[in-house]
Amino acid sequence: MSEDIALRAEGIGVRYGGRARSWALRGCHLALPAGRVCALVGPNGAGKSTLLALTAGLLRPTEGTITAPPREKLAYVAQDKPLHPRLSVADTLRMGRELNPGRWDEAAARRVVDGGGFSSDTLVRRLSGGQRTRVALALALGKRPELLLLDEPMADLDPLARHQLMGLLLADAAEHGTTVVMSSHILTELEGACDHLLLLDGGRVRLDGAVDELLAAHTLLTGPIGDLAPHTVVESRTTGRQLTALIRPAGPVEGPWETSEPSLEDLLLAHLRTTEGAAA
Numbered sequence: 001m002s003e004d005i006a007l008r009a010e011g012i013g014v015r016y017g018g019r020a021r022s023w024a025l026r027g028c029h030l031a032l033p034a035g036r037v038c039a040l041v042g043p044n045g046a047g048k049s050t051l052l053a054l055t056a057g058l059l060r061p062t063e064g065t066i067t068a069p070p071r072e073k074l075a076y077v078a079q080d081k082p083l084h085p086r087l088s089v090a091d092t093l094r095m096g097r098e099l100n101p102g103r104w105d106e107a108a109a110r111r112v113v114d115g116g117g118f119s120s121d122t123l124v125r126r127l128s129g130g131q132r133t134r135v136a137l138a139l140a141l142g143k144r145p146e147l148l149l150l151d152e153p154m155a156d157l158d159p160l161a162r163h164q165l166m167g168l169l170l171a172d173a174a175e176h177g178t179t180v181v182m183s184s185h186i187l188t189e190l191e192g193a194c195d196h197l198l199l200l201d202g203g204r205v206r207l208d209g210a211v212d213e214l215l216a217a218h219t220l221l222t223g224p225i226g227d228l229a230p231h232t233v234v235e236s237r238t239t240g241r242q243l244t245a246l247i248r249p250a251g252p253v254e255g256p257w258e259t260s261e262p263s264l265e266d267l268l269l270a271h272l273r274t275t276e277g278a279a280a
């Protein structure tokens with residue numbers, strides 16, 4: 001069965017200028033089905049922001065092609081959440097409405113700013129970092145995008161605001177079938193929220209797939225130290241005579257080990273710990 005693809009990258013490479021001229025992304029292939037909520041994960045400098053800016057059309061690839069919805073059908077909330085400091089919250093939303101005629105969803109935008117603890121005549125420059133995040137998210141959801149790109153959206157929100165806004169965002173995306181790509185370093189935040197995973201490392205795609213399929217393809221194993229062949233070992237650690245390993249089984253796991261399906265956090269931590277080598 002063929003699925004609609006909201007974002008496709010084929011052989012993408014991005015090399016920034018400057019003296020180092022190193023590749024921020026290289027040889028990236030990915031296909032994100034429409035309607036998924038995708039966690040974009042990877043260590044600092046992995047290329048997450050570059051991929052989001054590229055998808056938003058703010059950067060051109062040095063090589064390869066990227067296919068994403070046109071600008072008017074996508075919304076991008078950058079890490080620094082640029083807004084006009086001298087506009088009030090109400091004026092900012094009014095600008096959103098004027099820039100998106102026929103698409104603007106005032107109710108969705110209002111749902112995000114309400115509960116932020118500020119009135120709509122407050123100037124953006126007088127808002128806290130977390131309050132600015134709310135306004136940036138309100139602009140993005142009000143645009144009613146097909147593809148929503150969020151670069152560490154929850155980083156400066158307090159735990160209650162994070163919980164409330166994540167719930168609101170997921171409900172909104174589910175109701176409208178919006179595809180979401182969200183970068184984050186907070187792994188617990190992604191568990192239960194995302195159904196697709198994209199793990200970048202050193203500018204390359206290490207994992208790309210549906211969360212349930214990726215989890216089912218891995219096994220967490222504990223027990224005595226032993227030979228794990230023929231399975232592929234993603235990461236293994238020993239404490240005394242005890243072995244803990246995350247493997248990709250090459251068939252039934254036979255041996256003196258206890259096995260279980262990993263959590264998303266187990267899977268991500270194991271892959272992040274082995275950032276050297278094993279690149280896809």
Ligand SMILES: Nc1ncnc2c1ncn2[C@@H]1O[C@H](COP(=O)(O)OP(=O)(O)OP(=O)(O)O)[C@@H](O)[C@H]1O
Nearest residue numbers: 016017018024042043044045046047048049050051
């Ligand atoms: N404007 C730029 N000019 C030159 N190099 C850049 C620029 N922006 C990013 N880079 C480099 O590209 C690589 C990827 O950076 P990017 O910001 O995409 O990573 P990231 O995964 O978003 O990191 P973080 O988790 O720290 O936000 C890094 O090596 C970074 O130094």
